[in-house]
Amino acid sequence: MTDSLAVAVNRDGLHTLAVPTEFEAAGPFVVELHNHGEAAHAYLNLDDQLSTVAHIGATNHYVEAGESRRIYVETRDPSTWPDDPVRGKLKVVVGHGQETQYADITFDPECGRNEVQVDPDLATPAERPESETPPVLRVLPVVVLGSVAVLLAVAAVFTGDGVDATVGGLATAAAGLCAVAAYYLLR
Structure with a gap:
């Protein structure tokens, strides 16, 4: 019709x-x-x-x-x-x-009863949200900071005693937390 x-x-x-x-x-x-x-x-x-x-x-x-x-x-x-x-x-x-x-x-x-009624709004393309930051760029600061923490931890463990070893251990723990945070950001 x-x-x-x-x-x-x-x-x-x-x-x-x-x-x-x-x-x-x-x-x-x-x-x-x-x-x-x-x-x-x-x-x-x-x-x-x-x-x-x-x-x-x-x-x-x-x-x-x-x-x-x-x-x-x-x-x-x-x-x-x-x-x-x-x-x-x-x-x-x-x-x-x-x-x-x-x-x-x-x-x-x-x-007209056998015809399928189609909503005219289906002909218009869906609006895309404004460009959002890609996941890789969102996690990039975490990766950089995590890498710096690992480097500092390794340097502290190999260069000193006492306080330096403690700081190195904390930095290693911080690097591990950064890795966990990166995992959850990329999911």
């Missing part, structure tokens, strides 16, 4: 029409008038059968050269429709009656 009926005005010359021969709708739809030539008046009318379930607000529409116009065909509450589909004709006229064409319209509330 399509939600719009495209009508070409003046595409093949002045006061010409190209109207689809058939159209099916489950409810309201839009008639898209596309004017390919000189400015024109287009007249739209629903026959008596279609008028039992639908209506057009205005019947006469002016369309500038090279422009398009959307005409809404509104429907009454589907619960008031007959049980069977409603069939009728949409009359489209240009050139003050010079060209007339008809589209066979079927209003069937069941025609």
Whole structure:
């Protein structure tokens, strides 16, 4: 099912029409008038059968050269429709009656029930958060400080006695804590 009926005005010359021969709708739809030539008046009318379930607000529409116009065909509450589909004709006229064409319209509330409704928001890409710091750069200070601590610990253990050995042991413990912190930051 399509939600719009495209009508070409003046595409093949002045006061010409190209109207689809058939159209099916489950409810309201839009008639898209596309004017390919000189400015024109287009007249739209629903026959008596279609008028039992639908209506057009205005019947006469002016369309500038090279422009398009959307005409809404509104429907009454589907619960008031007959049980069977409603069939009728949409009359489209240009050139003050010079060209007339008809589209066979079927209003069937069941025609759209087998279609899957897709949320239009799915067509838009998801927003990406602003660039966040890569995990390697987040842990880089921990790795540098841990390496310095290990170097100081090794130097202290090999160069001195007493206090130096204690500081070296603490530095080694600090390096171990840095390694644990790096592990948890990279997870």
